[in-house]
Amino acid sequence: MDQAIINDAIGFAREQFQDDFSGHDYYHTERVYRLALQIARAEDADPFVVSLAALLHDVDDRKLSPATHATKEKAVAFMRSHDLPEDVVRAVVEIIKRLSFAGDGADVPDTLEGKIVQDADRLDAIGAIGIARAFAYGGSHHRSMHDPDEAPRLNMIREEYAMSQSTSINHFYEKLLRLKDSMNTAEGKRMAQKRHGFMEQYLEEFFAEWDGQD
Numbered sequence: 001m002d003q004a005i006i007n008d009a010i011g012f013a014r015e016q017f018q019d020d021f022s023g024h025d026y027y028h029t030e031r032v033y034r035l036a037l038q039i040a041r042a043e044d045a046d047p048f049v050v051s052l053a054a055l056l057h058d059v060d061d062r063k064l065s066p067a068t069h070a071t072k073e074k075a076v077a078f079m080r081s082h083d084l085p086e087d088v089v090r091a092v093v094e095i096i097k098r099l100s101f102a103g104d105g106a107d108v109p110d111t112l113e114g115k116i117v118q119d120a121d122r123l124d125a126i127g128a129i130g131i132a133r134a135f136a137y138g139g140s141h142h143r144s145m146h147d148p149d150e151a152p153r154l155n156m157i158r159e160e161y162a163m164s165q166s167t168s169i170n171h172f173y174e175k176l177l178r179l180k181d182s183m184n185t186a187e188g189k190r191m192a193q194k195r196h197g198f199m200e201q202y203l204e205e206f207f208a209e210w211d212g213q214d
């Protein structure tokens with residue numbers, strides 16, 4: 001594995017996310033990269049493709065860079081500028097395109113490397129970090145953390161999910177609590193189990209305090 005290219009990709013990702021406070025900052029990418037490498041070791045996958053896809057997975061994100069979202073132009077430009085072989089460029093772009101959760105959890109990547117990066121991205125949305133990100137995202141989008149009169153909307157289709165203005169608490173029911181069952185790899189499932197349990201405990205405590213019953 002060419003560590004110099006990986007180090008450059010780390011620097012590139014760091015530049016891209018400099019001004020983000022929505023839960024999508026550089027450290028999200030760094031955590032996904034670490035998680036993905038850990039799973040790649042356990043699953044005997046190609047660490048170079050996994051690392052590159054993890055580090056570049058959000059540089060063309062719809063919310064961050066709408067103009068390049070469809071083509072993944074920034075990720076491609078980075079890889080081309082490092083003269084990476086076309087098959088690596090294609091494999092990484094394919095992984096990034098398949099990552100996002102569409103609301104139905106049906107988008108499973110074909111390759112092991114893709115499955116791993118998807119698991120890593122999902123792991124970072126759950127557990128203690130996931131909880132923090134959900135409230136950070138809600139705050140940065142001027143949403144309330146909880147509204148007792150607003151029930152979670154399960155079974156949203158892709159368009160509804162993209163347009164949804166859910167509270168952070170409803171986001172747990174609409175997405176975060178469902179991620180555990182959509183994990184692809186054994187190592188990912190194991191880690192998701194623990195993080196999921198922590199979220200359930202957190203929600204129980206949240207509602208007990210909300211109702212003044214703690």
Ligand code: ADP
Pocket residue numbers: 022023024058061063100101121122124125130133134135137138164165166167168171176
């Ligand atoms: P990623 O592309 O990293 O998988 P998203 O762009 O979908 O994640 O969301 C970034 C973060 O914001 C995630 O942690 C996600 O759970 C959180 N988030 C997305 N939508 C909402 C919402 N409606 N309420 C609270 N948190 C949200």
Ligand code: NI
Pocket residue numbers: 028032057058121
């Ligand atoms: Ni991500």
